[in-house]
Amino acid sequence: MSQSTLPESVRAGAFWLAVLLPFCSIAVLAGGVDTISRSVLFVGLVVGNVVALVLGHGYRR
Template structure:
């Protein structure tokens, strides 16, 4: 009987940790998607060579899209 109780508590703790991890990743992705356009502007203003490299721009754009997808729903009840 005790082992079922222990397993139930362990499962509940894992469920809470899982929800918290998802909320953390969603929040991080959301704020990354918010801040990345500001990084683009800073790179343009600074005249960074990164802006003239098409693969670097594609990587930043891909990161922004992935962040938008993962961060979607952040703050929903």
């Protein structure tokens, strides 16, 4: 999907999600990733952050 075809609200939401998700990842790391479910949660947050970075990259405010 091209950056120009994304609605500005989606791009803005992805940008701010990319800003906030690392804080969630830090919280999960602080609690420990000693179980499979917490490991999956952490990997999901990292993947979500990468997707949000890609989608929100063109946001200009």
